[in-house]
Amino acid sequence: MxxxxxxxxxxxxxxxxxxxxxxxxxxxxxxxxxxxxxxxxxxxxxxxxxxxxxxxxxxxxxxxxxxxxxxxxxxxxxxxxxxxxxxxxxxxxxxxxxxxxxxxxxxxxxxxxxxxxxxxxxxxxxxxxxxxxxxxxxxxxxxxxxxxxxxxxxxxxxxxxxxxxxxxxxxxxxxxxxxxxxxxxxxxxxxxxxxQLDEPRIGSIHRRLFDSELASVTDLAEKIGMSSRSLERICLRAFGFPPKLLLRRQRFLRSLSQYLLDPTQTWIKTLDENYVDQAHFVRDFQKFMGMSPSCYAALEHPVLGSATRTRTITAGAPVQALHRP
The missing domain is CATH 2.60.120.10 (Jelly Rolls)
Incomplete structure (x- = not known):
């Protein structure tokens, strides 16, 4: 680490x-x-x-x-x-x-x-x-x-x-x-x-985070119907991070969750469609997990491996950030 x-x-x-x-x-x-x-x-x-x-x-x-x-x-x-x-x-x-x-x-x-x-x-x-x-x-x-x-x-x-x-x-x-x-x-x-007064807009933003076709903060703001400045303010207060990082995190977790569900897959088969190439994914992996994909794959995941599969069956999503509100 x-x-x-x-x-x-x-x-x-x-x-x-x-x-x-x-x-x-x-x-x-x-x-x-x-x-x-x-x-x-x-x-x-x-x-x-x-x-x-x-x-x-x-x-x-x-x-x-x-x-x-x-x-x-x-x-x-x-x-x-x-x-x-x-x-x-x-x-x-x-x-x-x-x-x-x-x-x-x-x-x-x-x-x-x-x-x-x-x-x-x-x-x-x-x-x-x-x-x-x-x-x-x-x-x-x-x-x-x-x-x-x-x-x-x-x-x-x-x-x-x-x-x-x-x-x-x-x-x-x-x-x-x-x-x-x-x-x-x-x-x-x-x-x-x-x-809270912002709850309806927070719900709208949350739902839009599941739109894999959204590639930019501008796209997200237009879909929500608010300015980029207002969007960032609400995201920081309710989601913890600016919208650009939220979109990047969702893209990464869509890929990681596919691997957790089936660790026999190669990383290239799990890549989200918004990744330009595998090097792009590796950079995100290093940012979010602090290690390379190969290092992560070499580790045992006695809790998260089981929890991902269990959660998919029970709650309908492999990881919490992919849980639809």
């Missing part, structure tokens, strides 16, 4: 259902080396219908590994997330060094990879926050929190989620009951936060 700044103090931690299921529960065990196939499971749960514009999914990763055994993977760029661990034995890395995380953290929208490590058995829940959810629930603009992971405390920007961990876990593990408690908490949060 390349050397990147890691801001570590008391607040900042890092800078840088089966289809047809009636209970919403779905999981698939990944096919991995070293026996991890039987040690890691991923489950995705759909939020209630009224929450769908604001949250992509709730997800549970269970690590039934031996005490002292470590599992490492690399997160791709995504929208904001709240994550919390039952046992707290997890960390994130930058520049090859890993730093312990508190039990519950919030991560703003990201434009670069985050490496993470779990040491020993644990259960980790995550809540994916879409751009409309960010402006509805968060007082800070998304670009201020972009590419940062912070502890969720009552005096942090993630204060609305500070009690989520305590409200979710029970005396015994119960994924369905825990997902229901998360959903109930999100409903309560939305009930006390009024809709």
């Amino acid at each position: 390349p050397d990147r700044p890691c801001l570590c103090d008391t607040t900042y931690i890092h800078e840088g259902k089966r289809a047809g299921s009636t209970d919403g529960d779905d999981w698939i065990r990944p096919v991995l080396k070293q026996g991890l196939a039987d040690a890691i499971s991923t489950r995705f749960f759909r939020p209630s219908a009224e929450l769908a514009p604001y949250f992509s999914s709730y997800y549970l990763i269970e690590f039934a590994v031996s005490p002292g055994e470590t599992v490492t993977d690399w997160l791709h760029p995504e929208w904001a997330n709240i994550r919390f661990s039952e046992d707290g034995n997890w960390s994130i890395g930058s520049g090859g060094e890993f730093h312990a995380l508190p039990p519950i953290v919030g991560t703003g929208p990201t434009s670069r990879t985050i490496s993470f490590r779990v040491n020993g058995p644990t259960r980790i829940w995550g809540v994916g926050i879409l751009p409309r959810g960010w402006v509805r629930l968060m007082d800070a603009p998304a670009n201020v929190m972009a590419d940062r992971t912070l502890a969720c405390t009552p005096d942090s920007p993630y204060a609305p989620f500070a009690e989520l961990r305590e409200r979710t876990f029970g005396e015994e593990p119960d994924a369905i009951a825990e997902a229901q408690r998360i959903d109930q908490t999100m409903q309560e949060l939305l009930a006390i936060r009024p809709p």
